[in-house]
Structure formats: C-alpha cells, structure tokens
Amino acid sequence: MENQYGICRIAVAPLRAEPSDKAEIVSQLLFGDHVEIIAKEERWWLVKNGYDSYEGWMDFRQLAGITYQQFVEVENQKQLAPLGFNNVLTSADGSLYYLSPGSNLPNLTDGYCYAGAEKFKLNFEPFDTTVSDFKTDLASTAKFFLNVPYLWGGRHLFGMDCSGFVQTVFKMFNIKLNRDASQQAEQGELVGFLAEVKSGDVAFFDNEDGKITHVGIMLSPNEIIHSSAKVKIDPIDDQGIFNKELGKYTHKLRIIKRFVD
Template identity: 25%
Template sequence: MYYATIISPVADVRSEPRFESERESQLIFGESVKITGYYNDYAGVICNDGVHGFIKKTQLGEYKVKRYKTSRHLMLKKIKMPFSAYIDDDDISNYNIPEDSIEPVNKKREPFEMAMDFLTVPYLWGGTSSFGFDCSGFTQRLFRYNNIEIPRNSEQQREFSAMVNGLDEARPNDLVFFKGHVGLYIGDMKIVHANGHYGGVTVTDLSDGSEYSRYLISIMLKIGRIKANVRV
C-alpha cells in the first residue's frame, strides 16, 4: 500500500468500484489516502478515519505533504475550493488563492464558532465538505480542521466520545447524539447540525417546544465530549 493525494475539490468514496454504488464518505482537495489496489477506473482506498471504499483514479495524484489549509469555501476562477482543503505553495500560486483565506495546518479554531459559517449548506448523504454535509460528516470536518480525528459515522462518534451528564452540563463543542443523528452543541440548549428535516445545516433550539425539537429530545441518546489531541 502507498499514499496518494486528492486533486479534485471533492472525491466520493464509493462502496463499490462503480458510480452507481453508495457514497460511503468523501475526501477533499489535499487530503491523503492509502491505496490498496486498482479496479478499472477506480482505486481501492483506506481513509485516515478507517473508512474503506473506492475513489476514481482521475481524482488521485502524487502524495504531497501540505503546509496550509483553507479557512473558508472559495469560488475561484480555476477551481471551487472547499473549506479545510489542504494546500501548498504551488496550489496557492496555481489557483490564486487569497492569503486571507489560508491558515497553517496547525491553526485551531472553535468548532462551534466555525459551524455558524455553514448555515444553509445543503444536506448530502455521505457528504463531508462545504459543498454538502451529512450530520456526522459535518461534525467530523469541524474537528478535523483542529487536527482532531474522530470516527466517520454518528454511532461511532457516540461510542468514541466521553459521557456528559445531560444538557445541563453540556458545553459548546459537545456532541448531542440522537438515534441515527448527531449535532454540535453551541450553548443555550441549541445545536447546529446538518439534517434532512430542513435539507441543510441549521440551528435547532431544543427548548423551543416545536414538534421537531420535541421529536429530537424523544430520540436523544447521549451528550458526548471530544477530548483534545485524540485520534481514531
């Protein structure tokens, strides 16, 4: 096995080496992946979070260590660059990436503050990018920006996180787990989450008494806390 780097804005990780198969996850520009073999137009891969799947060979390039990351979603002339894409000096020059949209890879920002920049980003099953998120892809991307790697799906994230004794003790950046769903706690009984109910990233006040909030509370399973400097 060896490593390769994603060279397209976003690359679907498919369950089988064909376009019609399920999207298991996504990787974005500059992320690295292990190659396990080749299957016609696809490469078998193992992602850094342990997800196995297949990516189109045309979306893979030579492995490179990246020094920077994009701090926001960019609509450039040559490319649409997602939030948290990993880039180097050549990428900055080739795509004319503005300096105020670049941060060192070790730069950290509060996930609950970053999350508010993605309100209305569409919901996308298997999505992990600012083109479209699913619930756990959204939380994973926010923590990954801070060099904290958490598992890919909500059930794994729930098992991975430390228990918090209820919403009364929840702090911003805690994860609120529901049956088949996860949101990021932002304080005052509110979560921000990528959800199919509204078709995108939204804020939900769990104390507002709405039918949706009551439903979420009825299927709540756990409040989880992610410790800094943890890896999958």
C-alpha cells in the same frame, strides 16, 4: 500488493460503496486528502482515507500518486482552506479549482501547494488550525455552514451529512474525529447530564434499534446545530431534538461527548 499511496487532485471526489458510477456515495474526498490504495479493478480503486481510515471506491483519475513520505507529511497537515467562498487554486495550465473549507493544502511552500507532481498557486490566505481557539470560535465556525444542504456522504460546502459537518468543524480546530456518527460516538469523554453541556460538546442520537444514526454540535444546553435537511439550529431537551417545522421530536438523544475541556 505493495502499499501505494495517492492524493485527491480535484476539489471533491465521491467515495462509493462499489466500483460503479451507480453505486451509493458513502463519503467524499476533498482536495489534498491522502489515501492508501488497497485494491484495483480497472479504473476503480479501493482506497482508505488517511485522515479517518474510511474506505470506498473511486475513479483513479481523480488521484495523483505520492510516496509514503509524502503520505506521512499530509497526515500532519495543519494549514487548510479557510472558512470562505473564494478559496481558489490556479493550476499550471491556468485553470481554477474552488476548494471547500477544511481542504488540505499539501506541501504548502511560498504560496503554492502540491498534489503529487502537480503545482497549484493559492489565491487566498491559508488557515492555521494550530492557532484557532475552540472555546472562542467554535460557535461562529459551526454557524458558517448554516443552510448547507444535507447530502448523504457529503463533506463539502454544497452538501454535508450530519457526521461530515461535525468532522469538518472539528478539523478546523485540529481535532480529528472519525467519519460516521456511530464511530464518533466512541470518541471523547462522556457528559453525564444535559444541564452540564458546554458549547462544543457533541450530542448523539439513536434509532429504535439503539444504533447511533445522528450527531450534532451543542451550542448551549438547549440548542444544537446539526445537518438535517440542511445545517440548522434546533431546540433540544432530554428527549431529543424538537423540529418546529414538523411540530415533533425527530431525533432521540442517546449520549453527549466532550472533546475539549
């Protein structure tokens, strides 16, 4: 099968574990996410996200076709939908699309972006990730998502899982992280001790089998922002995250990684 490429043409599209509407949602595509098409089964296509190589099945009608050259151009996307609740695109037929922060704006030109041949007018100012300052703006960017509910596989403003939250925050600073917590734990530089933590370091937590199952962003050596029930700030120490509502430790600290010196 020849390589084929597509781009997400709706605000958010589920990626499923199997080619069925009943299958588990393993991740999501946001508007402008580019994919390689791996296999086709009637209306279900197996795709690989060009940003993080994550694979899943989706309804092909949520994609627009693009060329390999367009695929590469989106790979280098630097301008995104900003932190905000009114990121509105107007399509050629006048209907509106409401984008989550961090969504791509492919082929942005003169106030318009494109999903394949479809043209969309921006009704907001795009955010340029190349001018964002990690050390200055990391905390406020992460806190923008406070109270977004936890959603397994979620990557959008109305539902995020732990790794989707971390990936989205870092994308706003043009730092590419993998999709799952266990994959993200393989990136970055190791921080030896909790006392050495800087704001923006990323903490990983394991289960009884030693598998990395949770991730969050350190705000200080004793505070972490993470998605668990919702995006929230909790105390952390050498044992892990202490949940005040439950009155106990809920996540056992494994390692801490640094992505920005």
